[in-house]
Amino acid sequence: MKPSMQDRGVAVLMGAEACHGPALANGLARAGFALAALPAGADAPSDPSRQSDGEVAVLVINAPVVRTGLAFDDITDAAFDAAMQEQVFDVVAAVQRMLPHMASGARMVLVGARGHLGAWGGAHRMAASAALVALVRSLALELAPAGIRVNLVAGDFVDAGAVETPDSEAIAHAVLFFADPHCGVSGESMLLDGNAALRMSESRRPANADRGASAST
């Protein structure tokens, strides 16, 4: 029997405006969750989808990482700090704001990038991506007694301003897998990067790898 909306509970999607956001929102709604889609950095809804505290069944924090070609030597302190802020500190704050609203048995899914494995350019963003993997593992350990599971979908890097990539549907699918109440996985990081890591694509020096070839942050 197909579960009703009430059976699936409330899903809060933070970072709904970022890349993959529409695919994630559609996926969660289609799966029968009562969806509260919020921009990154939003306050926890005082009344998530008109339900009381402790009723959030699924929290998805969508924080995809924009690929930059920024050479290691060209990374400024300001760019470094911004990457830590956006990719780590803001995510920690978002989880902290949402935790009191999460029910026992709830699932938390972060959408990040494969940067923890390293990549050409943007070493600051790779460092921040790696921090996210460790956060997920620590949170999984820490929240296990509360019956909350925490996982990460590590996608490929995205283009600035893009709202979807060819992987967006697959990423939404992976998020729904982790969001399922019967998914027993916790603390894992699932690579969903078009096989980039498998192909060891970062071992090849990009044509524009020379210093000064890029200006993005």
Place this chain on the structure above:
Amino acid sequence: MTGAARGIGLAIARQLAQDGMQVLATDVDAQALAMAVSDLAQQGFAVAGEPLDVCSRAEVRALLHTLGPLDVVVNNAGIASRLLAFGDIAASELRRIFSVNVSGVFVVAQEAARQMKEGGRIVNIASRGYLGGAGASHYVASKAAVVGLTRAMAIELRWRGITVNAVAPGMVDTRMLDDFSAPMRRSLERREPSGSAADPQTIADAVAFLSSARAAQINGQVLLVDGGKSVGMPPL
């Protein structure tokens, strides 16, 4: 090398000097550093010492400019924090830890790489904690960021003949353990395969290897020096 006044850093400084390198030991604690340099001198190791705050780009740049081309940089400076439930990690504490443990590594590595020769070695001290730990999300995330930075730097800098690796210590007998109460420390030690915190020298040995010419073919790796705890332990 940074964070050289005590503990793991001091052991590394001594080992690299013993291996015949000209070592510049730095630490944010000038007084402790002076004592360390003096102790090393008494043991027959001529190690230079300069106070350095890795959080200050200006200090790092000024100091490195006084040196010639560098062969090895060891990023050991780091801070820990007491155990905190995730909900209790203040934004300021998270920033403080990342500032030393992550930005500090970045700034020193970036400035140092500019004057590094082909064959240069960068060794970053991470922590077994990068694999995750309850109550330590802030510290754990910072050390995982060091590992991510290590891999990204390894990918880019090898084209200049520079390798970048990390050593991830388990529980080591240093002042960092003072953050824990005595009962907590005993409880943590019981969870080590050896039943006790490791000698800092065990970390220095790993760093010395990764700093040497023998490690030329090793790049972007994390060497866990934790008595094997990370591969598993029988239940207590």
